[in-house]
Amino acid sequence: MKDKKVFNQLPVRKKNYEDKNAKSKLGTGIRNGKVENENRVLVRFVKLLDVLVIVIVYGIIWMHCYSSLVYMQPFYRVGNIVMIFLYALFFYYLAHIYQGFYLHISRISEIIYSQTLAAVISNFLIYFISVLLIRRLPNLLPMLLCLALDIVIIAIWSTVAHKWFFRHYARKKTIVIYDELDGVDELIKENGLDSRYKVINVVPIDKVDDRYMNNKLKEAQLVFLCSIHSHERNQIVKFCVANNIRAFVIPRIGDVIISGAEQLHLMHLPMLLVGRYDPKPEYLAIKRFCDIVLSGMALVILSPLMIILSIIIRSDGGTAFYKQVRLTKDGREFNVLKFRSMRMDAEKDGVARLSTGENDPRITKVGRFIRACRMDELPQLINILKGDMSIVGPRPERPEIAKEYEKKLPEFKLRLQCKCGLTGYAQVYGKYNSTPYDKLLMDLMYISKPSLAEDLKIIFATVKILFMKESTEGVAEGQTTASAESLGNTEVPKQQDAEKR
Numbered sequence: 407m408k409d410k411k412v413f414n415q416l417p418v419r420k421k422n423y424e425d426k427n428a429k430s431k432l433g434t435g436i437r438n439g440k441v442e443n444e445n446r447v448l449v450r451f452v453k454l455l456d457v458l459v460i461v462i463v464y465g466i467i468w469m470h471c472y473s474s475l476v477y478m479q480p481f482y483r484v485g486n487i488v489m490i491f492l493y494a495l496f497f498y499y500l501a502h503i504y505q506g507f508y509l510h511i512s513r514i515s516e517i518i519y520s521q522t523l524a525a526v527i528s529n530f531l532i533y534f535i536s537v538l539l540i541r542r543l544p545n546l547l548p549m550l551l552c553l554a555l556d557i558v559i560i561a562i563w564s565t566v567a568h569k570w571f572f573r574h575y576a577r578k579k580t581i582v583i584y585d586e587l588d589g590v591d592e593l594i595k596e597n598g599l600d601s602r603y604k605v606i607n608v609v610p611i612d613k614v615d616d617r618y619m620n621n622k623l624k625e626a627q628l629v630f631l632c633s634i635h636s637h638e639r640n641q642i643v644k645f646c647v648a649n650n651i652r653a654f655v656i657p658r659i660g661d662v663i664i665s666g667a668e669q670l671h672l673m674h675l676p677m678l679l680v681g682r683y684d685p686k687p688e689y690l691a692i693k694r695f696c697d698i699v700l701s702g703m704a705l706v707i708l709s710p711l712m713i714i715l716s717i718i719i720r721s722d723g724g725t726a727f728y729k730q731v732r733l734t735k736d737g738r739e740f741n742v743l744k745f746r747s748m749r750m751d752a753e754k755d756g757v758a759r760l761s762t763g764e765n766d767p768r769i770t771k772v773g774r775f776i777r778a779c780r781m782d783e784l785p786q787l788i789n790i791l792k793g794d795m796s797i798v799g800p801r802p803e804r805p806e807i808a809k810e811y812e813k814k815l816p817e818f819k820l821r822l823q824c825k826c827g828l829t830g831y832a833q834v835y836g837k838y839n840s841t842p843y844d845k846l847l848m849d850l851m852y853i854s855k856p857s858l859a860e861d862l863k864i865i866f867a868t869v870k871i872l873f874m875k876e877s878t879e880g881v882a883e884g885q886t887t888a889s890a891e892s893l894g895n896t897e898v899p900k901q902q903d904a905e906k907r
Contacts, residue, residue: 461493475540475544477540501520503866505520514565578604579626579627581609581622582599582630626651628651628654636658662850665855692858722771728748735826742786746782796826799852818846820846821845821850831848834867835848835867
């Protein structure tokens with residue numbers, strides 16, 4: 407424990423909220439809040455222009471090329487409005503999931519990629535609906551023209567809007583406060599935090615006292631709180647709210663668990679009901695039904711591709727499929743199916759180890775291709791149909807690797823509260839080599855708030871990472887797991903020790 411914990415005195419003094427300048431602080435906060443709201447409205451209007459122009463393009467294509475072909479005539483004006491509205495809904499929803507409107511944190515290329523992917527999927531979905539309405543395959547060229555125009559509009563809007571945003575809105579003054587976190591300066595540079603925000607100070611928590619908060623912290627517009635204990639963090643968060651300063655908080659395991667608590671009122675008191683993963687039966691029934699239908703359809707549609715891949719893999723020597731023991735709900739073991747992407751003797755020493763990436767010498771030539779396209783995961787559709795897995799859920803770990811993680815992070819087994827999945831929260835928002843601690847936090851975020859809407863969001867978000875190389879980065883050379891200790895780094899143990907205190 408640190409010798410000088412100034413926050414232990416804060417509840418007694420309450421200096422932050424009782425000084426003589428409280429009213430002027432509140433007035434400043436309100437004025438800043440109004441300016442912030444006005445800026446937010448203007449930015450949303452700019453984003454709306456993007457959606458509006460793209461929807462207008464589709465509306466013209468629909469009215470001139472497809473509306474008159476609908477099987478049941480006349481296709482009333484309401485029907486045309488519904489089709490255009492559906493297209494707008496598809497594009498906005500997908501672009502939002504893919505962070506295609508995040509001008510303040512995304513590069514121009516990232517915005518173009520996200521919105522283009524949203525446009526491709528939106529055009530596919532609306533064309534599929536058109537086929538159902540017209541009852542035959544209509545001419546595809548107008549939709550391809552629509553997509554081409556969409557891409558041009560997206561490229562122009564992304565470039566202009568991004569430059570406009572940073573020309574009119576200066577980078578926000580930001581302070582990073584940390585506790586149990588190694589290499590914070592490298593972390594800031596690695597994630598481009600210093601290019602998106604104006605980092606004016608990086609300070610450890612033991613340097614943050616009343617004087618710092620009332621002087622230095624008040625200058626900030628944003629605060630990042632990294633791995634800070636709940637008592638100190640809560641004092642800073644309350645100060646930020648009172649002074650209209652936004653705070654990004656890296657949560658702890660307990661924070662994520664409590665975030666899914668049920669809000670109750672008992673004995674005239676507000677309460678939070680926290681428990682183990684226990685979703686409603688109808689949610690589980692609908693999810694299982696969707697698993698069966700979607701995995702069955704995918705197997706039928708993709709069966710020719712899977713047969714071809716099997717033949718190609720076998721021609722490279724060895725078997726086409728690979729079985730591996732994994733863990734699912736409540737620690738139950740099952741054999742996951744994958745297309746073999748490594749040599750037959752990849753683990754001849756008997757040690758379970760993760761891939762080190764595309765340069766891993768154990769990966770075959772065919773394996774390198776199918777891993778890049780994620781096609782090695784296709785046989786897991788059979789596991790989903792059998793009920794071993796779900797489409798969405800925490801990715802199943804190998805028992806040997808999970809055991810290694812649990813030595814330093816016993817809470818890692820909390821991921822096994824629900825059935826494992828083909829894709830999941832950690833796969834979409836993390837990396838293949840994310841640390842066990844980060845992977846646990848992300849999976850608990852999914853487990854804490856189970857919903858069909860979140861499942862759908864993760865499914866669509868998975869499409870984006872299929873074409874992102876960084877999502878398949880392997881562990882470092884010499885590591886067998888994603889845990890940092892195998893290279894002598896003590897970052898994960900420090901995080902775990904912080905959880906215990």
